[in-house]
Amino acid sequence: MKVEIHSVAELPEVARKLLSAFEDDRFFAFFGKMGVGKTTLIKELCTELGVKDNVCSPTFAIVNEYVAGNGEPVYHFDFYRMKSVAEAYDIGYEEYFYSGCYCFTEWTEKVEELLPERYVRVEIEEVDGMRILNANIIE
Secondary structure, eight states: EEEEEGGGGGGHHHHHHHHTTTTOOEEEEEEEOOTTOOOOOOOOOOOOOOOSSSSOOOOSSEEEEEEESSSEEEEEEOOTOOTTTTHHHHHHHHHHSSSEEEEEEEEEGGGGSSSSSSSEEEEEEEETTEEEEEEEOOO
């Protein structure tokens, strides 16, 4: 799936398309430079899932847990400040990653070796003021 994003106003539709295109998947790994819009898109994904909580980057906590409209947890990770993979083990990443609940990860390259066998890889890049989103299944 490839999408060109010209403005923030398009994000609700992008979030709907992303969740619809990968309706059977629950693990979404985000890749992209700082400031490209990973957290902003994850906020929209959470809104689409019915999350009423304040969705913000878990930069210091590493993981935030929200509640979706169906009552299930949604996990949002930010591994930016993580210094080693051991920190992911310390927070019990497996319980989250393999829970069957939605997981959205930022700065995923820091824990790439720990990812499930199947996940949605979402790459966002900025080109001439526009964002290009590429999403594919990795198995």
